[in-house]
Amino acid sequence: MTQTLLDVRGLRTVFETRAGRVCAVDGVDVTVQRGECLGVVGESGSGKSVTFSSVMGLVKSPGRVDEGTISFDGRDLRALSPAEMRAVRGRDIAMTMQDALTALNPALTVGEQIAEVLEAHDETLPPRGAARRAAIRAKSVEMLGLVGIPSAENRLRQYPHEFSGGMRQRIMIAIALACRPKLLIADEPTTALDVTIQAQVLELISDIRARLGMSVVLITHDLGVVAEHCDRVMVMYAGQVVEEGPTAQVIGDPQHPYTQGLLASIPRPGLRGQPIRPIEGQVPDLIGLAPQCRFYSRCTRRTDACLAPVEMRAAGPNRRARCILIEEDRA
Amino acid sequence: MSLLTVENLSKHYEGRRSLVERLTGVPQTVVRAVNGIDLTVEKGEILGLIGESGCGKSTLGRAILRLHEPTTGKVTFDGTDVTALDAAGLKAMRRRMQIIFQDPYASLNPRRTVAQIVGLPLKLHGLAQTDDEARAIVARICERVGLKANQLDRYPHQFSGGQRQRIGIARALVSNPEFIVCDEPVSALDVSIQAQIIALLLELKREMGLTYLFISHDISVIGYLADRVAVMYLGEIVEMGPVEAILANPRHPYTQSLMSAVPEVDHAGRRARVRLAGDLPSPLNPPAGCKFHTRCPLAVEACRSRAPVTETVGPGHSAACHRLAENLSLLEGTPA
Numbered sequence: 001m002t003q004t005l006l007d008v009r010g011l012r013t014v015f016e017t018r019a020g021r022v023c024a025v026d027g028v029d030v031t032v033q034r035g036e037c038l039g040v041v042g043e044s045g046s047g048k049s050v051t052f053s054s055v056m057g058l059v060k061s062p063g064r065v066d067e068g069t070i071s072f073d074g075r076d077l078r079a080l081s082p083a084e085m086r087a088v089r090g091r092d093i094a095m096t097m098q099d100a101l102t103a104l105n106p107a108l109t110v111g112e113q114i115a116e117v118l119e120a121h122d123e124t125l126p127p128r129g130a131a132r133r134a135a136i137r138a139k140s141v142e143m144l145g146l147v148g149i150p151s152a153e154n155r156l157r158q159y160p161h162e163f164s165g166g167m168r169q170r171i172m173i174a175i176a177l178a179c180r181p182k183l184l185i186a187d188e189p190t191t192a193l194d195v196t197i198q199a200q201v202l203e204l205i206s207d208i209r210a211r212l213g214m215s216v217v218l219i220t221h222d223l224g225v226v227a228e229h230c231d232r233v234m235v236m237y238a239g240q241v242v243e244e245g246p247t248a249q250v251i252g253d254p255q256h257p258y259t260q261g262l263l264a265s266i267p268r269p270g271l272r273g274q275p276i277r278p279i280e281g282q283v284p285d286l287i288g289l290a291p292q293c294r295f296y297s298r299c300t301r302r303t304d305a306c307l308a309p310v311e312m313r314a315a316g317p318n319r320r321a322r323c324i325l326i327e328e329d330r331a
Numbered sequence: 332m333s334l335l336t337v338e339n340l341s342k343h344y345e346g347r348r349s350l351v352e353r354l355t356g357v358p359q360t361v362v363r364a365v366n367g368i369d370l371t372v373e374k375g376e377i378l379g380l381i382g383e384s385g386c387g388k389s390t391l392g393r394a395i396l397r398l399h400e401p402t403t404g405k406v407t408f409d410g411t412d413v414t415a416l417d418a419a420g421l422k423a424m425r426r427r428m429q430i431i432f433q434d435p436y437a438s439l440n441p442r443r444t445v446a447q448i449v450g451l452p453l454k455l456h457g458l459a460q461t462d463d464e465a466r467a468i469v470a471r472i473c474e475r476v477g478l479k480a481n482q483l484d485r486y487p488h489q490f491s492g493g494q495r496q497r498i499g500i501a502r503a504l505v506s507n508p509e510f511i512v513c514d515e516p517v518s519a520l521d522v523s524i525q526a527q528i529i530a531l532l533l534e535l536k537r538e539m540g541l542t543y544l545f546i547s548h549d550i551s552v553i554g555y556l557a558d559r560v561a562v563m564y565l566g567e568i569v570e571m572g573p574v575e576a577i578l579a580n581p582r583h584p585y586t587q588s589l590m591s592a593v594p595e596v597d598h599a600g601r602r603a604r605v606r607l608a609g610d611l612p613s614p615l616n617p618p619a620g621c622k623f624h625t626r627c628p629l630a631v632e633a634c635r636s637r638a639p640v641t642e643t644v645g646p647g648h649s650a651a652c653h654r655l656a657e658n659l660s661l662l663e664g665t666p667a
Binding site for chain 2: 043044164166167194195196197198199200202203221222223224225227228229251261262263265266267268269271272275276277278279280282
């Protein structure tokens with residue numbers, strides 16, 4: 001068994017729109033090791049959600065995965081039939097969505113929604129009858145207990161609208177974890193939540209990860225969340241990875257001008273009285289991008305050499321960044 | 332004298348009862364969204380108002396401007412009792428008190444161009460004699476907030492979130508006001524855009540001598556820009572004071588837990604963690620006594636029965652907690 005659980009190479013996901021072809025993810029490599037927590041940071045439109053929707057096989061028309069390999073636990077996910085992919089989703093890889101209220105089915109009770117996953121994927125259940133129903137019920141109660149929902153027996157009969165935002169996010173995590181997946185992809189799990197509730201949910205994910213020994217991909221726009229919860233971080237910009245490495249190193253000594261700008265522009269009490277230095281301008285339109293560095297228009301250190309395509313370079317042991325300022329020989 | 336004084340301000344919403352419910356004596360439900368707030372804002376300062384969703388911070392901001400009519404209480408602006416003004420007086424006052432809204436998508440009329448949106452306050456308050464003059468004023472303020480002259484005749488949907496927020500800022504500033512309620516103006520924006528807007532708001536404040544009531548749920552933003560901070564929980568202010576004092580020595584257990592819950596790039600792994608159990612209680616049925624006692628790690632019997640009174644704990648620093656005298660702190664390594 002190798003240490004690498006998920007290995008994505010050269011992923012390209014495109015959306016055909018009336019205005020032209022949008023390359024939302026362009027040449028993205030991702031690796032996730034067993035048991036690790038990878039943080040994926042980027043602003044809206046950076047391609048972080050689309051990358052992992054592609055991994056899950058959830059990209060719908062007019063979008064499609066155009067190029068690249070997605071290997072999970074030694075299997076090539078792109079070669080699987082829709083039925084085989086359906087078996088992987090939920091059982092081996094699970095994903096929680098940002099907005100728990102729209103992701104949950106309002107017409108089904110929470111118990112029915114957890115049971116759906118177990119019905120579809122859990123092969124350890126008794127084949128039929130009362131024993132199967134009892135086993136599903138017992139597992140559902142266990143899952144709600146695991147995510148810290150009190151009086152689980154009664155709450156299985158309730159509908160999503162009867163829960164608060166934080167509780168709904170916990171229910172989604174319970175559904176995602178029902179079959180003990182090897183990889184949990186959490187897409188902005190706390191963006192819609194208040195800070196005190198955010199802290200509870202993030203702690204819960206870290207705690208369950210340690211207990212079940214699974215891998216977690218935490219998609220977020222908040223570098224603070226990554227700093228506290230992730231082993232490694234991958235920074236995305238305009239559909240590409242611009243920097244990746246161990247969290248402490250990337251945050252302590254960012255190599256790419258975008259990462260540097262992002263860190264410098266976070267307002268915090270420690271910077272009181274000093275002007276914050278925002279990154280000027282906006283994310284480029286993903287239609288009809290020139291082959292140059294995508295950060296070119298906003299970069300304070302740009303040169304004419306940046307007008308050629310820029311590849312990822314080694315920026316130290318286990319670190320890579322997409323910038324010509326990085327001297328290759330540091331590796 | 333303070334520019335703005337708020338005394339015992341409350342905003343209560345009554346629930347609907349059907350005729351049957353009224354006849355059968357089902358009690359009237361009341362949400363006390365804002366409950367007996369006292370605060371002052373000095374000329375030229377930024378008062379940060381922080382709290383979680385549903386704590387009443389936006390309602391307070393709007394009640395101060397009488398966008399929501401307060402249930403009780405008094406708001407005095409520059410010596411004038413705003414709560415006693417008639418419609419004409421209030422309209423004149425609104426030229427001097429403005430608001431920037433959180434959602435740059437919902438707060439701009441999609442059928443009006445930028446020039447029309449930003450020019451409306453000039454028209455309402457008769458601040459421009461001719462259309463040309465109005466256009467010139469609009470162009471000047473739009474340029475100042477970072478919009479281009481050729482964008483004035485575009486519609487809001489043609490702009491990104493950050494640019495729309497610039498339009499909202501231009502609209503608030505075009506009547507040359509003195510006081511602005513900034514109601515979560517950067518919460519809906521991406522990090523790099525958030526920094527641009529914060530920098531812009533601080534520059535404009537300096538140039539135009541503005542005073543802000545800055546509402547946010549983000550203690551990092553408030554800690555960066557506010558001079559004083561008020562912390563709200565379930566419709567009440569639980570702690571208020573100079574930003575340095577609140578950051579270095581927060582006295583209310585809610586403020587302490589709020590601060591420890593914020594994931595920070597600077598403090599990764601070094602901060603003592605206080606994890607609050609449970610959710611914000613329903614404002615329809617708030618807990619008796621201290622409203623925070625259901626989630627407070629320090630709650631004792633007195634907290635369940637009696638509401639704490641606000642006490643002074645330092646220069647300009649006050650908090651409302653039964654256990655202040657014991658100097659307890661939930662934050663390790665922080666002197667209480």
